[in-house]
Amino acid sequence: MANHPLNGSERECLKDAQPIGKADPNERLEVTMLVRRRSHDAFEKHISALAAQGASAKHIDHDEFTKHFGADSADLAAVHAFAQKHGLSVVESHEARRAVVLSGTVAQFDAAFGVSLQQYEHDGGTYRGRTGPIHLPDELNGVVDAVMGLDNRPQARPSFRTRAQGNVRWTARAAGASTFTPVQLASLYDFPQGDGQNQCIGIIELGGGYRPADLKTYFASLNMKAPSVTAVSVDHGRNHPTGDPNGPDGEVMLDIEVAGAVAPGAKIVVYFAPNTDAGFIDAIGTAIHDTKNKPSVISISWGGPESAWTQQAMNAFDQAFQSAAALGVTICAASGDNGSGDGVGDGADHVDFPASSPYALGCGGTSLQASGNGIASETVWNDGANGGATGGGVSSFFALPAWQEGLRVTRAGGAHSPLAMRGVPDVAGNADPVTGYEVRVDGHDMVIGGTSAVAPLWAGLIARINAIKGAPVGYINPHLYKDPLALVDITKGNNDDFHATAGWDACTGLGRPDGKKVKDAVS
Incomplete structure (x- = not known):
């Protein structure tokens, strides 16, 4: 019974x-x-040691993992x-x-x-x-x-925004704003020289699809060879372009084009699943334990407020990300595009999951202005309620990780308080649609922003670092917090209830990447 x-x-x-x-x-x-999990206590000790050992940490292979921790x-x-x-x-x-x-x-x-x-x-x-x-x-x-899987409600939403269409605030700013190819952003962020050879980037998608002809055209426009892209079906999900560039196809193409342009030569595998809690966790599990393609980094641009998830689901995802850490797989997750309230509309603060998992690298958003070959200014991305703003805040579910102990959170009006639970995001990058990414979707050349673009940007950087190092860097969160100067601090702006400040904040985390310094910090 x-x-x-x-x-x-x-x-x-x-x-x-x-x-x-x-x-x-x-x-x-x-x-x-x-x-x-088999040997739960032994696994907990392994993960703790992994976080403490830094670049000297030893990842385990799939067979060893299955034997001891399956x-x-x-x-x-x-x-x-x-x-x-x-x-x-x-x-x-x-x-x-x-x-x-x-x-x-x-x-x-x-x-x-x-x-x-x-x-x-x-x-x-x-x-x-x-x-x-x-x-x-x-x-x-x-x-x-x-x-x-008993419940098949749509569990997550993509975190991308197309460039302004009739938004007065955006239009007023757009006149002097530049947009960027992913290659230009990699240069502005001083990504280390190299490519993604011998690396695989996994991308999780819960709808939409890609067209190989669009990828061929897009990468030709960048004078690059189109990457090898493979679709993997999970729970009957499939590569299914809708023909609507403003729909989920925009997410899929954005992810592939950003990751592929930042880490040329990397193989890209897209895991398509239904947009349910079961489809999402099955796609993540399939990617992490894919012994054929072996992605060393996984980009996730779908999510939703913690309040929309069951506790069992959040625990299941968090455990999957811990498995990824043990195997040397980095998880990059977008922090959402709806500011400190995450679109819930109840007047309270909410953070986006799965970015709020301590075993995901939460990726927040900035607005970047360039001058020549350099960055003139970079602030928190916030275009208001209709335009979107970077997600970020304090988890109501996940405990404060050891590597965030002693941090403070700055709220509206400048009030400071100790960070008591997991803070989001960890890092940031350009996400403002006004200064967004030049991409191609369903035969249309478009400009797209949102924290959805930041997750594959960071995934591409990590794939490039893995290629240079010749081994996966894996779970990098603790190491970035030990070496925050690997990132460039963003100190201006807000995402509504949280404000940027010197050091970590709940808008842009530790800041945007200085690619070469990030490589040194995690190698």
Whole structure:
């Protein structure tokens, strides 16, 4: 009998949603179950040592990771037996990812997990969802960490903004503003000489697609060879261009073009998944444990406010990012484009997840003005409520990491207070659409900004550093905080409730990169 509530699995319906009836009992769906890690205590010690050792840290290979820190075979067998008992099919089972994907009907999953799946209607459409917790039987209590996929609401949004269209504030500034190719920004940020040869950059996408002809045209315009780009399907997601350059295609093409231009020669693998909590975590897990392509850095430009996530989901992502750290894979995540409130609209401060995970490199946004071959000024990106602003603030979920201890956060009016929880972002880069990135999407040459551009910019820098070093730098957050002079501090501007200040702040983190110094700090 399913009688143990799964800790952190509680769901509420979207605030503007109304139930319109029971979900079709015959509808088929797939659900991802994540089991506990083998040797949890040993893994915690390994991660702590990794953070402390810096450039001398030893990453482990995939086989060693699976052997020591994957799922225990007995736990996977327990999930398989549970599935058989309830007539559910095992679609996939992954020891390294600690994941089992099950297929069945709504009626079967209702009975298996003690839930009642409903159809909900809201301003954005309809979704299948539930309220309250998921329940587990005795034999899985304490074995299963998360169950995702019962609810198929859109979980995340892309963090990109196209250049001004009728925004008075933007238009007034745009007259004297320059836009940039990724290559020009890499030069302005003094990225080290080199390329991305023998590196793979993973990119997570939850919709949209790319057209090879556009990539060929774009990179030819930069006098560069187009990168090798491979699409990987996760949970039936696929490369599916919509033809709308202002839709998710803009995100996909921005990510590929920025990363590919900054790290020429790197292989790019795009993991396409449905925009659900299950699709998102499965894409990340697939990328981290991809033993064929072996990305050394992963760029994530999708996210949402922490308040929109279940605790079990945030824990599951955080554990996946810890696995990435152990394997030497760097995670770069956009901090969002909706200022200190992250678009929630309740008057409170919110940070964007997954950028708020301490094992992700949270990437915030600036507005950059160039003069000749140099930077004339750089401030916090904030174009107001309609124009967008860099996300940033203080997590309400993740504890203060050791490498952020002693920092202070500056709020509106100049009030300072000790940073008590995980602060976001860690680093920054140009994100203002007015001074944005020249890209090509669905046959259109466009200018796009947003923190979505900063994540692949940093991913490209890290791929270039990995190529120079001949080994992955991996989890770099602690090392950047030990050597903050590797970044150029941004001290002017705000993202509404938080203000830039000398040192780390909740707008641009430690600052924008000085590429050569970043290489030295993490090598």
